[in-house]
Amino acid sequence: MKFVDEFQDPKLVKGLLQEIGGLAKRRVTFMEVCGTHTMALFRYGIRSMLPDHVNIISGPGCPVCVTPTNILDAAMDAARKENVILATFGDMMRVPGSSSSLEMEKALRSDVRVVYSATDSLGIAANNPDRKVVFLGVGFETTAPSIACTVLGAARKGIENFKLIAANKLIPPAMKALLEAGEVQLDGFICPGHVSTIIGSEPYEFIPKEYGIPCVISGFEPVDILQSVLILLRQIEEGKSGVEIQYSRSVKPDGNPVAKRVMSEVFETVDSDWRGLGEIKASGLALNESFRERDALEYLGIELKEPVDPPGCLCGEILRGLRSPPECGLYGLRCTPERPVGPCMVSSEGTCAAYYRYSGGARP
Amino acid sequence: MTSGERILLAHGAGGKLTRRLIEEEILTRLRSPILKRLDDGAVIAFDDLRLAYSTDSFVVDPIFFRGGDIGKLAINGTINDIAMCGAVPLYLTTSLIIEEGFQLDDLRRILDSMRDAADEADVEVVAGDTKVVSAGGADKIFINTSGIGIVQKEVGGSNAKIGDKIIINGFIGDHGIAILSEREGLDLKVPVASDCSPLNGLVSSILRATEGIHVLRDPTRGGLATTLNEIALQSEVGIRIDEEMIPIRDAVRGACEMLGLDPLYVANEGKMVTFVSPHDADLVLEIMREHKGGANARLIGEVIAESRGTVFMRTRIGGERIVDMLTGEQLPRIC
Numbered sequence: 001m002k003f004v005d006e007f008q009d010p011k012l013v014k015g016l017l018q019e020i021g022g023l024a025k026r027r028v029t030f031m032e033v034c035g036t037h038t039m040a041l042f043r044y045g046i047r048s049m050l051p052d053h054v055n056i057i058s059g060p061g062c063p064v065c066v067t068p069t070n071i072l073d074a075a076m077d078a079a080r081k082e083n084v085i086l087a088t089f090g091d092m093m094r095v096p097g098s099s100s101s102l103e104m105e106k107a108l109r110s111d112v113r114v115v116y117s118a119t120d121s122l123g124i125a126a127n128n129p130d131r132k133v134v135f136l137g138v139g140f141e142t143t144a145p146s147i148a149c150t151v152l153g154a155a156r157k158g159i160e161n162f163k164l165i166a167a168n169k170l171i172p173p174a175m176k177a178l179l180e181a182g183e184v185q186l187d188g189f190i191c192p193g194h195v196s197t198i199i200g201s202e203p204y205e206f207i208p209k210e211y212g213i214p215c216v217i218s219g220f221e222p223v224d225i226l227q228s229v230l231i232l233l234r235q236i237e238e239g240k241s242g243v244e245i246q247y248s249r250s251v252k253p254d255g256n257p258v259a260k261r262v263m264s265e266v267f268e269t270v271d272s273d274w275r276g277l278g279e280i281k282a283s284g285l286a287l288n289e290s291f292r293e294r295d296a297l298e299y300l301g302i303e304l305k306e307p308v309d310p311p312g313c314l315c316g317e318i319l320r321g322l323r324s325p326p327e328c329g330l331y332g333l334r335c336t337p338e339r340p341v342g343p344c345m346v347s348s349e350g351t352c353a354a355y356y357r358y359s360g361g362a363r364p
Numbered sequence: 365m366t367s368g369e370r371i372l373l374a375h376g377a378g379g380k381l382t383r384r385l386i387e388e389e390i391l392t393r394l395r396s397p398i399l400k401r402l403d404d405g406a407v408i409a410f411d412d413l414r415l416a417y418s419t420d421s422f423v424v425d426p427i428f429f430r431g432g433d434i435g436k437l438a439i440n441g442t443i444n445d446i447a448m449c450g451a452v453p454l455y456l457t458t459s460l461i462i463e464e465g466f467q468l469d470d471l472r473r474i475l476d477s478m479r480d481a482a483d484e485a486d487v488e489v490v491a492g493d494t495k496v497v498s499a500g501g502a503d504k505i506f507i508n509t510s511g512i513g514i515v516q517k518e519v520g521g522s523n524a525k526i527g528d529k530i531i532i533n534g535f536i537g538d539h540g541i542a543i544l545s546e547r548e549g550l551d552l553k554v555p556v557a558s559d560c561s562p563l564n565g566l567v568s569s570i571l572r573a574t575e576g577i578h579v580l581r582d583p584t585r586g587g588l589a590t591t592l593n594e595i596a597l598q599s600e601v602g603i604r605i606d607e608e609m610i611p612i613r614d615a616v617r618g619a620c621e622m623l624g625l626d627p628l629y630v631a632n633e634g635k636m637v638t639f640v641s642p643h644d645a646d647l648v649l650e651i652m653r654e655h656k657g658g659a660n661a662r663l664i665g666e667v668i669a670e671s672r673g674t675v676f677m678r679t680r681i682g683g684e685r686i687v688d689m690l691t692g693e694q695l696p697r698i699c
Contacts, residue, residue, distance in 0.1 A: 013681040043626075045683020094374075107370040116623065222681045338380045348624070357688045 007221030008044075016226040017049055023233040027053040029185065030232055031178075031321055033171060034192030035062035035349025036220050042358040044222045054229060057184075058354075060174050060277060060319040061192060063139045064091045064347035068273045068307035071167045072097035075136045077302045078165065079110040084300070085128060087121035088136035089143075090114045091347045094340065098308050118143070118150040125154070125162040134296040136165045142194040144168045144285055145259035148266035151291055163296035166287050169272055171195050172203040173283035177274075179211050184321045188232035190225070191217040193247040198263075200255030201243045208241035219247035266291055273307055275343060276316030315342035318351050325355040332356065378585025378631075379690030383594075402598065403520045404445040404581065414518065416451035418442055419510035427474070427504055429546050431538075431557030434507055435474035437633060439481035439489075440562050441584070442509040447564040448580045448636065449520070450571060451513035456482065457491040459508040464499045474505065485562035487511065513564075516571045523578040524599035528667040529645035531638045533566060533652050534559070534660040536588050537616040540630035545619065554619045561634035566657045573651050576644035582636045586690040589628035591637060592665075592675045593689040603675045605665030605687070629690045639667065 006012075032038065038058045041047055047056065060066050072095055079086035079102065086102065093103040093114060106112040111131075115121050118135055125133035137147040147168065154162040171192060178184065191204055196217040204215045214235035218228035228246045235241055245251050263285070272284020287295050297304065309316065313335070314328035325331045325344070335341035337353050344350035348357075374381045391400055398406045405418030420441045427434040439456065446453040458478070462471065482489055538559040545554040563582065571577055579599070583591035588610070596603045612627050620627045634657060640648050645663060652658030675687040 008680045010680070010682050042685060043679070044681055045679045045685040046681075048685075049681075049683050103372050103374070104370065107372050222683075338374075338384070358685050 007219070007223040009223065012223050013049075013226060016223065016230060020054065020226065020230055020233060021051055023230065023237055024051050024054050027055065028187040028233070028236065029055045029057060030188040030190055030229065031057050031059045031184070031186050032190040032192075032218075033059040033061040033175060034190075034195065035347065036194065037061065037190060037192065037218065037225065038351055038354050039349055040220050040222070040225060042354045046222060046225055050229070054233075056190070056229075057321045058351045059178060059321050060274065061171075062344070062347050062349040062351070063143070063169065064095055065315065065319060065343040065350045066169060066174075066274045066276065067095070067138050067167055067343065068275045069097050069309070070273070070304045070307040071136075071138070071165065072102070073099075074297055074302050074304055075134075075165055076100055076102060076105050078134045078296055078300055079105050079112050081300055083131045085111045085113060085124060085131055085133045086136065087113045087115045087124055087133060089116075089138065091349070092136060092138060095343050095346045096310070096340065098305070118147045119153065122150050122153055122159060122162055125159050126157070129161060132161050132163060132300075134163045134165060134300075136167065138167045140169055140171050140192070140195050141198045141263075144263050144267065145198060145256070148262045151266045151287070151294055152262065154294065155291070162294065163299050164287065164294050165296045166267070166285060168267070168285040169274065170269070170283050170285065172199070172206075173280050174274060174277060175204070175207065177277055177280045177283070178320060179207070179213070181320070186213055187236060188214040188216070190228050190232070191215050191243070193217060193219050193224075193250060196245075196247065196251045196255065198256050198259045201245055201251065201253045202255075204243045208243060212241050214241040215243040217243070217245045217247050217251050219250070275307070275309070276319035310341050313342035315344045315352070318344055325352040328352070377690060379590055382586075383689070401520065401522070402594075404448040405451075407449055407451075407515055407518060407520075414515035416446045416449035416453075416513045416515050417510070418445035418449070419508065420445055421506060421508040423503070423506050424543065425503065426543075426546055427470070429558055430542050432560035432633075433474055433477050434505060435476075435478040436481045437560050438507040438509045439478050439487075440485070440560055440633065442511045443485045443487060444563045444582045444633075444636070446511050446513040447562075447567040448582055449513070449515060450517040450567070450577070450580060451515045452568060453485065453487050453511055453513035453564050455488055455490045456509050456511035458489055459493040459495070461495050461497060461502050461506040461508075463502045463504050464496055466504055471505070474507075481562070485564050516568065517575070517577065519577055519580050521579060521581060521595050521598035524595055524601050524639045524667050525578055525641065526601060526667055526669045527642050528578055528639040529642050529663055530592075530603065530605065530665040530667070531640060531645065531648055531652065531661055532588065532611065532664050533563075533636055533638070533658040534634075535611045535613050535616070536583070536632055536635060537612060537620065537627040537630035539633040540587070541616045541619045543631075544623070552619060552623075554615050556613060556615050556619070559632055559634035561657055563634065563636050563657060566652060566655050567636070569651050569655060570638065570648050574640070574644040574647055576641035577638060577648070578641070579639035580636055583632050585631050587627070587629040587631060588635075588637065589626070589675065589687045590690045592687070595637075595639070596675050597673050599667075600672045602668040602671040602673070603665060604668050604678070605675065606678045607680045608678075609662050609664045611660050611662050628687060642666075
């Protein structure tokens with residue numbers, strides 16, 4: 001892993017900070033929309049090094065956090081059924097639904113398994129032909145291609161007992177919804193590196209065109225993030241706005257055509273409920289007609305309930321960049337990483353969890 | 365905990381939930397003041413003789429892994445807990461809980477490895493117990509070991525002093541990543557062996573050389589971050605560490621990046637943190653580096669008077685952040 005060292009070089013960091021200091025003349029607010037950026041900002045102490053008037057806030061970039069309770073409830077309903085193995089990513093285990101969590105269901109003897117990738121769940125299905133394996137698929141454009149590949153793999157290998165709860169979401173429609181709502185004033189977007197590796201830069205072009213807001217697609221190391229901040233400041237300085245790719249070692253303007261093709265082969269775009277943002281048009285992925293028989297909820301006869309948010313929880317406002325975690329009455333008191341109330345406290349990429357972890361849980 | 369609550373895997377992960385379980389449920393019922401100190405083992409005094417006494421159970425999955433197996437781990441685990449009390453471990457006991465149908469050949473292999481580990485550390489297994497449970501009643505084999513030793517110098521998590529230097533005896537995260545890379549279903553081929561090894565020799569050497577050792581603690585479950593937080597709380601001091609100085613193998617760093625783990629929270633089975641007065645830090649480093657188990661020893665931080673109960677880290681790029689205790693689990697059944 002030698003290749004990350006250059007991107008953590010203290011000398012480069014120092015030089016970038018000097019340039020940023022020279023360009024940052026007025027107060028600016030940039031939003032990142034990626035859980036990995038949220039984590040990196042805290043993990044490397046980047047905010048503590050930036051000038052005070054360069055403000056980076058976190059938007060709806062954590063897939064666990066934006067998944068509404070009704071999807072979790074449905075996954076738990078599935079896990080409770082006889083002969084079902086529920087497989088999902090580790091981060092989903094502790095997210096509270098309306099009354100329980102997958103972690104709790106596991107303790108109550110449901111067969112819930114953590115996998116590191118969707119394809120692992122296909123292996124479980126192949127090894128347990130007499131049981132139904134339900135994969136709870138969440139995430140953005142990043143996990144969607146591998147989940148799509150898993151569905152295609154199941155079809156190709158004739159693994160009929162593999163079913164999917166399709167709950168993937170798309171990032172650009174959420175960015176549009178944020179801008180349309182007009183609640184938060186932004187001077188720039190730090191666009192997600194992993195998502196953009198799949199979709200490329202084109203899907204963000206509407207942001208500078210229609211809203212005049214600069215965008216940069218950023219990597220995840222300290223040097224990446226600081227370079228990205230510098231790119232946004234330069235666009236502001238020059239009075240222009242566009243989508244620039246800082247993370248060019250991974251992101252191409254047209255993304256990954258193979259991944260995009262696989263996604264469109266399996267999924268169709270549907271309106272989707274986001275925690276904190278409500279329903280957003282064409283922002284979710286559902287199995288299309290040819291793969292409908294893989295739909296776990298339809299297969300098991302599980303109906304989605306109305307999503308409910310825990311009373312007092314500000315995750316919605318936090319996901320929209322309107323509030324910071326310590327402004328929530330539950331933060332650090334009733335809501336902690338070991339006993340989370342809202343989803344932003346559960347996922348390690350959630351804004352509240354990152355804030356809590358790296359500030360020692362202190363309330364100001 | 366309120367009634368109706370259940371034990372979750374995270375209660376066994378060695379982080380905040382484990383601590384809460386111990387404080388709220390166990391210490392309120394088993395009310396020994398010695399237990400309350402929450403050190404790796406108990407120190408009990410009989411007139412002039414001070415004995416260290418510790419126990420540990422091992423449920424690691426898989427039972428055989430690169431660099432060791434459940435037997436070696438069980439012997440070294442208790443030896444190290446006793447050594448962390450500043451004691452010379454002498455006698456161990458063991459209990460085996462075996463699942464019906466377990467391969468006798470595997471049991472022989474584990475017992476041989478227990479004997480070898482005991483020989484290497486110069487301890488003797490002097491009593492034991494064997495139980496067999498029906499298939500499904502346990503997963504293959506669980507091992508408990510307990511042991512006693514004679515205290516050389518009393519050290520403990522509450523003895524850290526402002527100004528103390530903090531030393532780690534080598535690369536962190538090896539054990540956790542070795543287990544992870546062989547865990548069924550993960551299929552991660554990382555060429556890292558567990559660091560599972562006895563620390564009693566190293567401890568004896570540094571305790572003989574200096575009076576300046578204040579705290580010894582092995583960062584097993586919950587990793588270095590959790591151990592330092594425990595000490596900061598127990599000693600009511602602040603701790604500052606330097607990310608640049610913490611020895612981490614490239615393979616471990618790479619595997620952690622890939623899996624979204626933080627090496628500071630990954631388990632070790634042959635590492636210890638030593639808090640030593642600044643005057644003796646160089647001497648301790650020198651002694652450690654001559655020792656097999658300390659060739660890569662490094663000074664990683666110091667004890668500060670500010671922000672008591674908190675661990676800070678200067679990041680590689682020069683920023684600063686808080687390093688909290690582990691919450692939840694990074695990976696179950698690591699030891």
